[in-house]
Amino acid sequence: MGCAFRNEVPRGSALWLGVFPEISKIGGIQQFSRHAGAILVNRARERNVRCELIGWNDARGKGSFTVGAQEYEFTGCGRHKIVLFFKLLRLAPRIDILFFSHLNLSPIGFLLRFVRPSIQYCVVGHGVEAWETLPAYRRLGVQHAQKVLAVSEYTRNEMVKLYKLDPQRVEVILSALDPSFTEGTCDGISHPVLPPGRMILTVARLNSSEPGKGIDAVINVLPEVMKTVPDVFYVVVGAGDLQPRLEELAREHSVQDRVIFTGAVQFDRLKGYYARTDVFAMPSRQEGFGLVFAEAGLVGKPTIAGDEGGAPEVVQDGVTGFSIDPDDLEALTDRLIHLLQDKALRTKMGAAGRQRVEDNFTFAPFAERVTRILDTMAGDAS
DSSP states (O other): OOOOOOOOOOOOOOEEEEEOOOOOSSSHHHHHHHHHHHHHHHHHHHHEEEEEEESSSSSSEEEEEETTTTEEEEEEOTTTTHHHHHHHHHOOOOOOOESSSGGGHHHHHHHHHTOOOTTTEEEEEOSSSSSSOHHHHHHHHHHHHHHHESSSSSHHHHHHHTOOOOGGGGGEEOOOHHHHHHHOSTTTTOOOOOSOEEEEEOOOOTTOOOOGGHHHHHHHHHHHHHHHOTTOOEEEBBBBBTHHHHHHHHHHOOOOTTTTEEEEOOOOHHHHHHHHSSEEOOOOOOSSSSSHHHHHHHOOEEEEEEETGGGGGGGGGGOOOOOOOOOOOOHHHHHHHHHOOOHHHHHHHHHHHHHHHHHHSSSHHHHHHHHHHHHHHHHOOO
């Protein structure tokens, strides 16, 4: 691993600043933030501009992350609003570009323009936070952004409608798989030790703040699936405060010996779970994009997703998997049995999914889109 990019440019020079809700943890928004931060640093260095990255919810002090083979530095604020406020206020007179990877941060850009009117800032809408009407002060921050980005067409359309935005100002930037996940193949992967049989997999945070992932739905239908596919078992990768409730649900359905909760899994081991599974299933109702569907697709696995939010833009119904009504347990049962019984269909859909991911959800096109937006904003700031 190389040295972390510090992007040392004279301190009195213009500044590009990335402000993220969180950089260091697991999750789609966090991965988007790391990718955007890396591109921000790289493009600033190419233009000989100073760049800093800030994570509001990350532990206070210096931290680092990697994208590909390169390491990047950031500063965490430990959720201290006053620390973030005074840091931004101190930097404001030199800021040319502000990149906010969450709508909730947008009011900061609006306020800082009173200190430096030439600041160009953009905000990113991801999922449920962009599908609901924001408080007035946050709407103001979004409406006055020079660029508004969305991780899916669904999120873009919701933002245009809710915040009365000019559609030309809202651009879709599809999230990307991490380069470390896309490099290489499944050959030589260390597979986890799991029971024999046909496997269903879900990868998700098990947080009570995100209850709509559909893990409970899979557990609810598992007894019915077992009647036709008796060797099936279900693996849930992820951790959070919802796990005890889901474990109890498995006991209520007498499938506790068929549901395996792995807890959090290191990123370098995650691919092994995808490679071992037969079907990836997450009939969620709250995905702004759904990177896990793309991860499963890259490994050549068919997917079952909810037909709400941004997931249908990743999972092509009948082509790379199935999109279903998250409340339709009969449809979920039918699609699971269909895929678990039909190896040829799994192979066909898995191949289509891999091709779709390679064409649309890798890091290179993401970097090209974000770089173009930064260059446009830099031109407007000059």
